[in-house]
Amino acid sequence: xxxxxxxxxxxxxxxxxxxxxxxxxxxxxxxxxxxxxxxxxxxxxxxxxxxxxxxxxxxxxxxxxxxxxxxxxxxxxxxxxxxxxxxxxxxxxxxxxxxxxxxxxxxxxxxxxxxxxxxxxxxxxxxxxxxxxxxxxxxxxxxxxxxxxxxxxxxxxxxxxxxxxxxxxxxxxxxxxxxxxxxxxxxxxxxxxxxxxxxxxxxxxxxxxxxxxxxxxxxxxxxxxxxxxxxxxxxxxxxxxxxxxxxxxxxxxxxxxxxxxxxxxxxxxxxxxxxxxxxxxxxxxxxxxxxxxxxxxxxxxxxxxxxxxxxxxxxxxxxxxxxxxxxxxxxxxxxxxxxxxxxxxxxxxxxxxxxxxxxxxxxxxxxxxxxxxxxxxxxxxxxxxxxxxxxxxxxxxxxxxxxxxxxxxxxxxxxxxxxxxxxxxxxxxxxxxxxxxxxxxxxxxxxxxxxxxxxxxxxxxxxxxxxxxxxxxxxxxxxxxxxxxxxxxxxxxxxxx
Amino acid sequence: xxxxxxxxxxxxxxxxxxxxxxxxxxxxxxxxxxxxxxxxxxxxxxxxxxxxxxxxxxxxxxxxxxxxxxxxxxxxxxxxxxxxxxxxxxxxxxxxxxxxxxxxxxxxxxxxxxxxxxxxxxxxxxxxxxxxxxxxxxxxxxxxxxxxxxxxxxxxxxxxxxxxxxxxxxxxxxxxxxxxxxxxxxxxxxxxxxxxxxxxxxxxxxxxxxxxxxxxxxxxxxxxxxxxxxx
Ligand code: SF4
Numbered sequence: 001x002x003x004x005x006x007x008x009x010x011x012x013x014x015x016x017x018x019x020x021x022x023x024x025x026x027x028x029x030x031x032x033x034x035x036x037x038x039x040x041x042x043x044x045x046x047x048x049x050x051x052x053x054x055x056x057x058x059x060x061x062x063x064x065x066x067x068x069x070x071x072x073x074x075x076x077x078x079x080x081x082x083x084x085x086x087x088x089x090x091x092x093x094x095x096x097x098x099x100x101x102x103x104x105x106x107x108x109x110x111x112x113x114x115x116x117x118x119x120x121x122x123x124x125x126x127x128x129x130x131x132x133x134x135x136x137x138x139x140x141x142x143x144x145x146x147x148x149x150x151x152x153x154x155x156x157x158x159x160x161x162x163x164x165x166x167x168x169x170x171x172x173x174x175x176x177x178x179x180x181x182x183x184x185x186x187x188x189x190x191x192x193x194x195x196x197x198x199x200x201x202x203x204x205x206x207x208x209x210x211x212x213x214x215x216x217x218x219x220x221x222x223x224x225x226x227x228x229x230x231x232x233x234x235x236x237x238x239x240x241x242x243x244x245x246x247x248x249x250x251x252x253x254x255x256x257x258x259x260x261x262x263x264x265x266x267x268x269x270x271x272x273x274x275x276x277x278x279x280x281x282x283x284x285x286x287x288x289x290x291x292x293x294x295x296x297x298x299x300x301x302x303x304x305x306x307x308x309x310x311x312x313x314x315x316x317x318x319x320x321x322x323x324x325x326x327x328x329x330x331x332x333x334x335x336x337x338x339x340x341x342x343x344x345x346x347x348x349x350x351x352x353x354x355x356x357x358x359x360x361x362x363x364x365x366x367x368x369x370x371x372x373x374x375x376x377x378x379x380x381x382x383x384x385x386x387x388x389x390x391x392x393x394x395x396x397x398x399x400x401x402x403x404x405x406x407x408x409x410x411x412x413x414x415x416x417x418x419x420x421x422x423x424x425x426x427x428x429x430x431x432x433x434x435x436x437x438x439x440x441x442x443x444x445x446x447x448x449x450x451x452x453x454x455x456x457x458x459x460x461x462x463x464x465x466x467x468x469x470x471x472x473x474x475x476x477x478x479x480x481x482x483x484x485x486x487x488x489x490x491x492x493x494x495x496x497x
Numbered sequence: 498x499x500x501x502x503x504x505x506x507x508x509x510x511x512x513x514x515x516x517x518x519x520x521x522x523x524x525x526x527x528x529x530x531x532x533x534x535x536x537x538x539x540x541x542x543x544x545x546x547x548x549x550x551x552x553x554x555x556x557x558x559x560x561x562x563x564x565x566x567x568x569x570x571x572x573x574x575x576x577x578x579x580x581x582x583x584x585x586x587x588x589x590x591x592x593x594x595x596x597x598x599x600x601x602x603x604x605x606x607x608x609x610x611x612x613x614x615x616x617x618x619x620x621x622x623x624x625x626x627x628x629x630x631x632x633x634x635x636x637x638x639x640x641x642x643x644x645x646x647x648x649x650x651x652x653x654x655x656x657x658x659x660x661x662x663x664x665x666x667x668x669x670x671x672x673x674x675x676x677x678x679x680x681x682x683x684x685x686x687x688x689x690x691x692x693x694x695x696x697x698x699x700x701x702x703x704x705x706x707x708x709x710x711x712x713x714x715x716x717x718x719x720x721x722x723x724x725x726x727x728x
Binding site: 040043046047048059060061064065068072078079080081082083084085086090094100101102106150151152153156169170171172174175176179199200202203207210211214215229230231233239240241242244245248249259264265266267268270271273274281283284285286287288289290291292293294295296297299300301302303311313317318319320321322 | 503504506507508510511512514515516517520526528529531532535536539540541542543545546547562565566600619620623638639640641646647648651652653655656657673674675678688689690691692693694695696697698699700701702703704705706707708709711713714715716717
């Protein structure tokens, strides 16, 4: 199956990933017919969703922690200039360097200069979505640097010359047989008849190969889940331990992070950490949470000699004070895509740029422009599940509607999209009618779906939804359920007060 | 190239977007007290109830949570028991008797010669399969062990060997992460951090191939906790 992958990545010849987002419909169409992809996407439920539910059920304070996490990020964003300068001062006080970069080009050039100053030949990388955003690998390779991804999933897609299809499970679309093929083609000098049937065999081989890279690396690049203003610390959250080895065994550690990763204190980071892993993989905490501050101290026996933070803006400062400021609370947990019926049907590559799923549909237009990402805000059934599971309570559906309205104003949408939106706006401004109609639609869909649990077509949805199975709404709309729940509650509480 | 122009441009745009006046070089910083206070006197946010148990129960919870994430835990009565416990564990698991330990008096200074283990102290290299390290603290909430880098604790010992044996003193088991930050500020001074401060919650793992969880991705396959009852 030939899904349209971002061209620049495939050819490795351009600093910035070229977006195929405008082709979302075509990409989605291909993805729906890709059996191998469909099999892989079937694993989202047991892999992530069920575990998330279990982890949340085990922590009664989860909802209250979400509120706290939102509060922390909102406060930080409102004071972003102050916290960033405090962070910078503390990095410097610990002997590190901060590089402010306006865009991808400046960030890539900055990293290249650090590599050149150190006369580096090889660069090891821990998983970093920002480095994907700025197209770092392709850029460095073009400059004759050897770049090796150390996260197993990232390594697999690097060998396959593909972009990630998920922000925390980049190779979620790949099967073990395909991994084995890539390993046989790349890891030369090994017994061609060796057994590579099971994930364990593959992991053991990757581990061995990676060890050689770890000990030979000049520069180690990681992302950052948080930057802590109080101490000038960058934090990475991993399960494999690859990020730690990357930054510890290299001479120079470069942390690449976007502006909004900053939080005030260690306590604030700890609060958000309580919702991060639970929302992402359903773990109570990831295996490794690493707080890195400055280069190795004079008496230390190991650790990097230099520590750099590349601080990327790339359009984020313009999102502040707009309808899209809330998006800067995102902690990249991927819960929204794990639970999105559209992502679950078409996978990550169909979205055509670095960030897939609902968060990508909102963020991509902000970062590369609505012209480059036209259909993404339409890649939604507006079921509201993404907002429901987002630990940072980001109103993703509302933001997608904002983009649709802007797209509508610009007349970028196809006429069916425009009319659909007009209809929606008419209904939305008449809440009673809207409720009745959506309730009616849910009942109707249930009848149409029969016992099969999925629908082949959805009236009014048009476009790409015509060929995909829509999940049949489970009985009532959220609103109906909520209202009932409220009624029951007030009954239990002894009536409304 | 990144330079002060980019810094000023980015900060300028942030301030503009937030509706604040441009910051001139000669205007004093307008950092609100709220921000300065928050950085100076960090306060805990919400602490889950499970992290607020009496100490004895915290220890039980720590063991339960660590075991849930595939670590193993053995309790010993005193530090003198550590070498014997390490030898027992390695023999039970059929692991090599060559052990790299942290050059920390509390570990390397133990009576290792009562065991048959081949002990050396220092950083970890590619051939080291087993390490023994101290820890800074441990947190009951999620069964997490905190280790810090320093001259007596090379960081590579936590990640490179296939088996990481970490010593936790019961008196250093706390309820929540926030307690650990308080202790760290006490020992390092406010705002100071070691080069690396690591939370370890179970051994290394990956689900990157077909979402099947495998232990020992790049870091240790086994995490064994020796819990010393010193309370
Ligand atoms: S938008 Fe919310 S759910 Fe999606 S990745 Fe960001 S924080 Fe997670």
